[in-house]
Amino acid sequence: MGSPSTAVRVSAGRHRAAPAPATRYDKRLAEILTHATDVFCEKGYEGASMRDLSRASGMSLAGLYYYFESKERLLFLIQKHTFTTIVQRLKARLEGVRDPEEQVRIFILNHLEYFLANQAAMKVLSHEADALKNGFASEVAAIKREYYRICVGLLEELKRERGLQFSTRIAVLSLFGMMNWIYTWHNARVDADAEQLAGEMSDIFLRGLMNGSRARKDGH
Amino acid sequence: MGSPSTAVRVSAGRHRAAPAPATRYDKRLAEILTHATDVFCEKGYEGASMRDLSRASGMSLAGLYYYFESKERLLFLIQKHTFTTIVQRLKARLEGVRDPEEQVRIFILNHLEYFLANQAAMKVLSHEADALKNGFASEVAAIKREYYRICVGLLEELKRERGLQFSTRIAVLSLFGMMNWIYTWHNARVDADAEQLAGEMSDIFLRGLMNGSRARKDGH
DNA sequence: ACTCAATTCGAACGAACGTTCGAATTAGTG
DNA sequence: CACTAATTCGAACGTTCGTTCGAATTGAGT
Numbered sequence: 001m002g003s004p005s006t007a008v009r010v011s012a013g014r015h016r017a018a019p020a021p022a023t024r025y026d027k028r029l030a031e032i033l034t035h036a037t038d039v040f041c042e043k044g045y046e047g048a049s050m051r052d053l054s055r056a057s058g059m060s061l062a063g064l065y066y067y068f069e070s071k072e073r074l075l076f077l078i079q080k081h082t083f084t085t086i087v088q089r090l091k092a093r094l095e096g097v098r099d100p101e102e103q104v105r106i107f108i109l110n111h112l113e114y115f116l117a118n119q120a121a122m123k124v125l126s127h128e129a130d131a132l133k134n135g136f137a138s139e140v141a142a143i144k145r146e147y148y149r150i151c152v153g154l155l156e157e158l159k160r161e162r163g164l165q166f167s168t169r170i171a172v173l174s175l176f177g178m179m180n181w182i183y184t185w186h187n188a189r190v191d192a193d194a195e196q197l198a199g200e201m202s203d204i205f206l207r208g209l210m211n212g213s214r215a216r217k218d219g220h
Numbered sequence: 221m222g223s224p225s226t227a228v229r230v231s232a233g234r235h236r237a238a239p240a241p242a243t244r245y246d247k248r249l250a251e252i253l254t255h256a257t258d259v260f261c262e263k264g265y266e267g268a269s270m271r272d273l274s275r276a277s278g279m280s281l282a283g284l285y286y287y288f289e290s291k292e293r294l295l296f297l298i299q300k301h302t303f304t305t306i307v308q309r310l311k312a313r314l315e316g317v318r319d320p321e322e323q324v325r326i327f328i329l330n331h332l333e334y335f336l337a338n339q340a341a342m343k344v345l346s347h348e349a350d351a352l353k354n355g356f357a358s359e360v361a362a363i364k365r366e367y368y369r370i371c372v373g374l375l376e377e378l379k380r381e382r383g384l385q386f387s388t389r390i391a392v393l394s395l396f397g398m399m400n401w402i403y404t405w406h407n408a409r410v411d412a413d414a415e416q417l418a419g420e421m422s423d424i425f426l427r428g429l430m431n432g433s434r435a436r437k438d439g440h
Numbered sequence: 441a442c443t444c445a446a447t448t449c450g451a452a453c454g455a456a457c458g459t460t461c462g463a464a465t466t467a468g469t470g
Numbered sequence: 471c472a473c474t475a476a477t478t479c480g481a482a483c484g485t486t487c488g489t490t491c492g493a494a495t496t497g498a499g500t
Contacts, residue, residue: 024467025476044351046266050458060479062460071458127347129404131264169411170420177401178394184349185393200390208428244497245446270488280449282490291488 029067032057037078041120045075045131075128076136082121083143086114090150100158101206107154108205109198111179116186116194123183148172158209166209175205249287252277257298261340265295265351295348296356302341303363306334310370320378321426327374328425329418331399336406336414343403368392378429386429395425 035057039048050071054061068074090110097103115122132140151172159168178201191197255277259268270291274281288294310330317323335342352360371392378384398421411417 028477044264044266046264047351049456051456061458062480063478065459066477069459166424167420170417171424173401173405174398174421174424177398179397181393181397181401191389197390200387201394204386204391204394204425204428206428207430208424208426210427248447269486271486281488282450283448285489286447289489 025067032059032064032067033074033078033081036074037120037124040075040078040124040128045124045128072132072136075124076132076140078121079125079128079132079140080143082118082125083140083147086111087143087147087150089114090147094150100154100161103154104158104206105198105202107151108175108179108202109195112182112198112201113194115179115182116197119183119186122180126180126183148176151175155209162210164209164211166211171205171209178205245287252279252284252287253294253298253301256294257340257344260295260298260344260348265291265344265348292352292356295344296352296360298341299345299348299352299360300363302338302345303360303367306331307363307367307370309334310367314370320374320381323374324378324426325418325422327371328395328399328422329415332402332418332421333414335399335402336417339403339406342400346400346403368396371395375429382430384429384431386431391425391429398425 032053036048036053039052039056042048043052050061050064053071053074054064057064068077090107093106093110094103097106129140129144130137152168155168155171158164159166182197185191192200252273256268256273259272259276262268263272270281270284273291273294274284277284288297310327313326313330314323317326349360349364350357372388375388375391379386379388402417405411412420
């Protein structure tokens with residue numbers, strides 16, 4: 001009967017095969033997601049109206065609902081796809097690398113490269129992290145937790161190998177702060193490319209973790 | 221006649237004397253700002269409705285407009301007061317301190333202490349940084365620029381004194397990222413207090429700036 | 441107690457919101 | 471071409487939005 005967006009709808013109903021079927025439906029949906037990402041980036045999730053999204057994607061207001069059942073699910077699709085992709089790329093890049101310091105540098109480089117190549121999507125991921133509710137929120141939270149745990153693992157290994165002492169939690173969250181804050185200030189005309197930025201942040205962060213003198217005013 | 225909120229209204233029309241008149245008007249406005257801060261923190265600026273603010277502050281919807289002329293101006297008042305206060309406290313604390321490293325540590329401690337003591341306000345300041353427009357935006361931006369420049373000054377001095385080499389811009393913005401990101405993860409039941417967090421972040425950041433080996437793969 | 445200004449409120453305004461529905465259009469196959 | 475399913479749309483739904491207005495209430499000074 002044709003109420004397609006009420007179900008989850010994976011690639012025109014088929015179960016996803018190996019590469020990507022890329023049906024008409026999938027391609028149009030991807031286009032809409034791209035335009036919606038730009039609008040969410042510029043006006044924020046709450047501040048962007050369905051009419052804004054309609055205008056940006058060149059599709060009628062009602063037409064959008066053929067592709068997703070609610071504004072919230074649209075944000076979910078954007079966040080899930082973005083987060084899944086960055087985790088996937090990270091895993092591929094980490095494969096075969098054994099040195100913990102190099103692994104951390106790869107983590108940072110992967111994050112910043114993807115961030116700058118997909119600024120709008122990553123801003124929506126960072127800035128609208130608490131906009132989803134219940135089921136949507138928990139599914140994105142699961143991916144985030146996996147990403148977080150990977151970083152924790154790398155730092156734990158670095159710590160073990162070099163006999164360092166620092167709070168892994170604070171270190172990881174400080175690193176995420178350094179990296180994610182970039183969406184508030186990065187200017188393509190002024191700032192260096194991802195590789196150089198990743199190098200500078202890696203230097204600050206990694207050297208910061210090495211204990212030359214333990215904590216400062218320890219003891220008392 | 222009584223259309224008070226159309227003018228800027230400084231403490232019941234009087235020109236502000238030395239300490240603080242603290243009229244009835246001022247006190248009530250401060251209460252409203254406090255409640256509004258909590259609501260903006262929880263639901264975001266766009267996501268919070270005037271009716272939410274009315275409910276939270278226990279004042280009728282129309283009554284709120286006696287104290288400010290628009291929702292946007294309310295956010296502006298919150299941001300301006302918060303930012304002004306943190307800059308003011310910083311200046312007081314930096315007075316008399318000469319050692320650049322100690323100055324940077326004070327900067328970080330001041331920021332985190334105020335952040336954790338006023339989490340809602342600081343989240344509204346960080347997370348809704350782009351919500352204001354035109355005149356409101358530029359006035360807050362001016363304070364932000366001053367705050368930023370103070371930090372740049374401290375790092376430049378540290379760099380000069382110790383003969384270090386790093387990009388001040390990247391360093392400052394990385395530091396702000398580390399510090400401001402805290403609103404996304406800090407949990408009072410799990411995490412340490414401001415002083416300890418400031419110590420750990422200062423250690424990571426400051427040690428990160430000291431060049432033991434210059435940049436890594438330099439040359440090529 | 442009377443007065444005037446300061447403060448508060450109920451009720452309503454028009455606009456914009458997310459979403460729905462049935463009809464119209466288009467694309468894909470025989 | 472004809473037939474069916476996939477896609478798109480105009481128009482409207484009921485709700486909520488930020489804001490306004492005139493009347494009611496309260497507080498302070500005499």
